[in-house]
Amino acid sequence: MKKLSYSLLFASGLVFGQFFEKDKVFTRQDTLKGSDTQFRNFWDVRKYDLSVEPDFDQKSIKGTNKISFEIIKDVTNPVFQIDLQQPMKADKVTGDFPITAYKQDGDFIFVTANKKFRKGEKYTLDVVYSGKPLIAKNAPWDGGWVFAKDEKGRPWMSVADEGIGASIWLPTKDIWSDEPDEGIIMKIITPNDLVGVGNGRLTDKKTEGNKTTYTWEVKSPINAYSIIPNIGKYVNFKDTFAGEKGKLDLDYWVLDYNLDKAKKQFRQVKPMLSAFEYWFGPYPFYEDSYKLVDSPYLGMEHQSNVAYGNGYQNGYRGKDLSGTGVGLKWDFIIIHESGHEWFANSITAKDQADMWIHESFTNYSEVLFTEKYLDKKSADIYAIGIRNIISNDVPIIGNYGVRNEGSGDMYPKGANMLHTIRQVINNDEKFRQILRGLNKDFYHQTVTTQQIEDYISSKSGIDFSSVFNQYLRTIQIPSLEYAQDGEMLKFRYTDVVKNFKLPIIINGNQTINPVESWQTVKLKKPGPVVFNKNYYINYEQIQ
Numbered sequence: 313m314k315k316l317s318y319s320l321l322f323a324s325g326l327v328f329g330q331f332f333e334k335d336k337v338f339t340r341q342d343t344l345k346g347s348d349t350q351f352r353n354f355w356d357v358r359k360y361d362l363s364v365e366p367d368f369d370q371k372s373i374k375g376t377n378k379i380s381f382e383i384i385k386d387v388t389n390p391v392f393q394i395d396l397q398q399p400m401k402a403d404k405v406t407g408d409f410p411i412t413a414y415k416q417d418g419d420f421i422f423v424t425a426n427k428k429f430r431k432g433e434k435y436t437l438d439v440v441y442s443g444k445p446l447i448a449k450n451a452p453w454d455g456g457w458v459f460a461k462d463e464k465g466r467p468w469m470s471v472a473d474e475g476i477g478a479s480i481w482l483p484t485k486d487i488w489s490d491e492p493d494e495g496i497i498m499k500i501i502t503p504n505d506l507v508g509v510g511n512g513r514l515t516d517k518k519t520e521g522n523k524t525t526y527t528w529e530v531k532s533p534i535n536a537y538s539i540i541p542n543i544g545k546y547v548n549f550k551d552t553f554a555g556e557k558g559k560l561d562l563d564y565w566v567l568d569y570n571l572d573k574a575k576k577q578f579r580q581v582k583p584m585l586s587a588f589e590y591w592f593g594p595y596p597f598y599e600d601s602y603k604l605v606d607s608p609y610l611g612m613e614h615q616s617n618v619a620y621g622n623g624y625q626n627g628y629r630g631k632d633l634s635g636t637g638v639g640l641k642w643d644f645i646i647i648h649e650s651g652h653e654w655f656a657n658s659i660t661a662k663d664q665a666d667m668w669i670h671e672s673f674t675n676y677s678e679v680l681f682t683e684k685y686l687d688k689k690s691a692d693i694y695a696i697g698i699r700n701i702i703s704n705d706v707p708i709i710g711n712y713g714v715r716n717e718g719s720g721d722m723y724p725k726g727a728n729m730l731h732t733i734r735q736v737i738n739n740d741e742k743f744r745q746i747l748r749g750l751n752k753d754f755y756h757q758t759v760t761t762q763q764i765e766d767y768i769s770s771k772s773g774i775d776f777s778s779v780f781n782q783y784l785r786t787i788q789i790p791s792l793e794y795a796q797d798g799e800m801l802k803f804r805y806t807d808v809v810k811n812f813k814l815p816i817i818i819n820g821n822q823t824i825n826p827v828e829s830w831q832t833v834k835l836k837k838p839g840p841v842v843f844n845k846n847y848y849i850n851y852e853q854i855q
Contacts, residue, residue, distance in 0.1 A: 343713060348490075352485060355382065355383055357379060358382055362482060362496065363501060363525075366457075372443060374443075375482075379437045379484070380436050380492075381437070383433045383435070389428075392422070392423040395419060396419065396483040397480045399443050402414070402439055402441055406438045407438065408435055409427050410427050411423055412425070419479065451471075455472060455477070456480060467506060470609070475717070477537065488535060489663065496530045496534060497528070498510040498527070498528045502543050504519060506543050507544065508541060509528075509605050510539075510540070510541050512528050512531065513563075513600060532599060532600055532616075538657060545567055547566060547571055548565050557594045560598055560601070563601050564603070564604050574606075577646075591748070592654045592655075592747050593751040596658035596755065597653060600615075603617050605619060607619035607621040611648075613657060619649070627643075633698055636696075638686070654674075663713065666760060667710070672723070673730065675726060676726075679691045679692075702724050704725070704789065705787065707785050708725065708783070725783060733772075735844060736779075736814065737772050738817065745771075750764070761784070782812060788809075791850040792826055795855065801818075801841055803826050804826055814847070814849070819836065820842065821836070
């Protein structure tokens with residue numbers, strides 16, 4: 313879900329809160345955070361084996377992270393970059409290879425090795441860390457730890473860090489393009505009266521003195537910002553879903569006083585999984601289970617550990633983002649954040665600039681769920697309704713290599729771009745197979761925008777390159793100017809990129825292919841021309 317501030321919609325009547333800094337001057341530090349630099353490009357993370365112990369009173373944490381990695385090209389005496397943002401500190405760094413020195417410089421730890429490494433060799437780095445992490449002012453839209461209290465005044469802790477990066481608390485290789493291929497083991501150390509909930513499956517619980525250690529394991533690759541500990545007075549209930557790959561374990565961890573409400577509200581999970589498996593293919597993490605966890609903030613798509621804070625009500629905090637009433641038929645956080653298990657967690661953008669891959673498809677998953685759960689008419693109404701919150705401020709794609717994302721329009725505008733593409737394909741089964749194909753062919757992979765664009769064009773047999781250029785890289789919405797004289801229709805596109813190609817079906821069964829110059833066609837059906845509103849374009853009748 314990330315930095316998109318839906319709350320601003322209703323608090324101020326404005327559209328999405330934007331975090332894109334149009335005129336920002338990027339620094340060397342931005343490049344170190346967002347690029348595959350010389351300190352990163354010779355090693356590939358295989359696994360994280362970490363521990364974390366928060367101190368509620370001190371608002372501090374401490375822990376360890378064993379980083380297992382593989383050398384991917386020959387290199388001699390390299391410098392490794394480990395990311396750990398201030399004010400967190402690396403107390404000790406060791407490895408199973410000779411290290412001549414390490415130093416913490418700003419938000420990075422640079423580890424100098426004294427060795428010739430060969431491609432294919434495997435090693436580990438161990439980092440002991442501690443400090444008072446950045447505290448989130450308004451999670452999940454800004455990054456940081458949350459040291460909250462539940463309704464009974466008991467400690468309730470977690471972290472949200474998609475935008476700013478997991479390195480605000482955990483020493484990692486904090487770049488989207490390198491996920492730990494073999495997953496993670498996470499130990500959460502809590503006081504005995506609290507419970508630690510992490511990603512994947514609970515594999516061990518051990519109490520020593522006044523502390524309890526909960527060990528969680530993820531077997532799949534996982535993006536670093538999804539690695540999230542939750543600590544509170546949790547209780548657990550379970551269920552199963554009969555899915556495309558067999559039995560999927562459903563695991564729910566909620567605050568004790570929310571148990572009855574959760575058992576009722578979480579009934580939406582099975583219809584959601586059924587709809588998304590229909591459209592996207594099997595849930596991507598059967599090995600790690602599906603999990604919803606009570607969160608001290610609205611929600612986030614943490615892999616096999618989805619954060620839930622929507623107050624056990626339908627809509628988005630009881631509101632309907634589309635303004636149509638359709639969005640009140642289901643729980644926004646359950647549907648949206650779970651959709652990210654396919655787009656964001658299984659298929660992950662290599663660079664934050666391409667975050668539309670996460671958010672556009674997931675925003676459109678709300679439409680697809682509505683279609684399966686209710687009907688196609690309701691789905692179309694919802695898709696068209698969310699156009700009211702598009703701002704067209706800056707392009708959807710951000711700046712590459714500097715951890716910079718584009719406009720929050722990647723949500724509703726990106727969804728309507730996909731809705732428009734679907735109209736052009738004009739074959740819902742083919743469109744569904746493209747979505748399922750994406751999830752099959754890019755399963756558990758990191759990808760680029762170009763890969764996704766090329767895939768959709770190739771599998772549809774239609775060149776959508778100009779459509780992607782229009783909606784992702786400009787802030788202009790295509791306008792179709794038209795004039796009708798009896799059975800003759802005159803039309804052209806304006807506000808479009810060069811060689812823009814977007815055929816339109818009019819009157820239900822007639823296709824026209826507008827360009828920037830005027831064209832005239834004879835209508836097959838008498839009467840005023842009827843345009844399909846599912847295309848995200850402006851229609852302008854002229855004299």
